[in-house]
Amino acid sequence: IYAGRRPAADAVAVARLRAAGAVVLGKTVTTEFALFQPGPTRNPHDLSRTPGGSSSGSAAAVGAGTLPLAIGTQTAGSVVRPASFCGVVGAKPTFGSVPLDGVKLCSPSLDTVGLLGSDVDGVAIGLGIMAGDPDRFVPADLGRRPRIGFLRTPWWHDVERSARHRIDAAIERLAADVEVVEVTLPSAFAGLVDAQQVVMGAEVLDALADEIDQHSGQLSARLRAYLDDARALVDDYDAAIALRESCRRDLDDVFAQVDVLLAPSVLGEAPDAATTGDPLLCRAWTLLGTPTVSVPGLTGADGLPLGVQVIARPGDDARALGAARLLTGLLPNVTTRDDRA
Template sequence: MDFAVTHTAPDLTRLTASAAARLLQRRELTALALLDACIERIEAREPELQAWRHYDADGARALARQLDGGPIRGPLHGLPLGVKDLFDTRDFPSAYGSPIYQAHRPAHDAAAVALCRDAGAIVLGKTVTTEFATFTPGPTGNPHNPAHTPGGSSSGSAAAVGAHMVPLALGTQTAASVIRPAAYCGIVGFKPSFGLIPRAGIKSLSESLDTVGGFGRCVEDVALLTSVMANAPQWRQLPTDRKPRIGVCRTAFWDRASPAAQAAFHDAVQRLTAQGAHVVDVTLSDAVATLADVHDEVMSAEAFKALADERLNHPDLLSERLQAMLERGGQISFEQSLQHRAHVASARHQVGRGFADYDVLLTPSACGEAELGLERTGDPLFSRIWSLLGLPSLNLPVGFGPQGLPLGIQVIGPVMSDTATLGFAHWIERSLAS
């Protein structure tokens, strides 16, 4: 439900991006009022969460005033946006989570950022990422309990949206870097099909895996954000005229899910069945289940090449964990890489044929609640296969575990079925809320 503009500033931070967008488009809310509410929230929570690497309140206010005094710019008009510090930005440093780039000032925006600005978004600042979007985390804490990780590598983006600092934020996923932090922070995260959003101006880690995605508070939010970057306005239609056929896929890693994650998953399946979804159990073949290990090798081998300059010229500024990953990647031969490509192509075809029997797959998003401590960002296990196959996937929050931290389920669609996948995820979201 949309809020009236007479509500106080703290109420404005509770608006979904899509609700705020409707108010902004109708001139029933000013960009400056929404921005000021977000800045107030940042100032209250940033000391404990440390979600931002840089943010510019004054510059954002100046842009908000321009937007309020001019024509509606586009679908994101007046919406504050956090940008993961893996994206180049012309008005903020871009360090990619590494001391190597602490003084790096790009001359241009990444293509995805430029598209968001053109649609009227207000880039409030850069959010913390792990080292080159890998494992070594930054200082960000979980918005539900700062002693726990927010997940990674899109740590600051997920924490900022989860803490109501901004309604939208950009992320990227190579293994689980959108889905897992969205699950840990209790928000919606969407990773579109591979290649539909441009990666120009984003620090590369893995050429065949890196995918741009986004965070919001509902499916409508992430559809709004990503549709702008993909130039796909049809993603915002969210058709829900047919109840989905859902393939329940516990995966070969089911025993790695915590009892709370398993219980939340079972409860979601039962509720969706009660709402009229056609639900079938799906078991992955051994060839598909082994893709988790293949993903790790593909990512390591491609990172060895993508980070060649950093590895060769600044090895002392790389973490031990990243150095070990790059060393492992350098040992994977060209012939092995070709074998991996053939394996993935075969598995993609096999999984694609399975979607003839169901519209979306449902799996856990993560092994459970966010881990205690900030030294690790959690296990990416439940997203590796789907990232390797390039399939669209979303995290939907499904309650809380025994530690009071969020749990999530993952909705996965066939490759290049993003419009339909978003629509079915919207139906699932509404059904679970009823």
């Protein structure tokens, strides 16, 4: 539909990076309208597998060492998930931090411009530039023994067995350097995944109205099926927004005893290239607008990257980045028994 199109101007995020001296090498591959139809990009750690999506090319380029930084956007899990699969840092800032001007919208109340990079400090600098507020993204010093809330999440049993074992081993290792506190979410949070899907689907239908009306034959079968499913959920939109607002009010209680939360970010290692993976573990945090940072360092049963995500209160990006920087030095080389069986 947009083959050969060249925008008249850069998006604000890109323009700010250029003005700060960044060199833009090109545009990386994304999935169809930042949704779920895979592109040609493969995972640099195993070419039979997906790099994740929608920021597929960005994650693969950083994971392959081609770029130190690459822009991504997240509506469900499109920064955190590919970062986890490709073994790089991926940061989704607090919703609204980075202007969406010049971005092709998918879901205006969810879409967030983020960055994927080879290290936390570079990502933090880039986010500060894109947001026009560098001080807000300086990684915070959490002190000698920060309190990390380990969150198995309501979806823990959806995580692959081998990944659960490796994350548990990592938590045992971290307990020597940080204070680990097990955190349980209020029961209402279990509904956030479904609520995110409702909000996203309804807003995608609106954002892509012209493409659906004028170019439906050029949309992939996967996208058309997604749109059909979204239409069936539109009537639940107001209830989904109400749940989001209620759970946002509960976040102060969730973070009352911890500096940040640490949770799995993906269900396991990257699946095959026919899919971009499941954003299940990212959806709730995207809906709530919290800053989340995917931290590399673990590997799965097949030796592929397995990320975990740091989550902080909305607006507390510095704390999320500070915890991520700390964890990048603690997570590598965590080992556990071979549990592929």
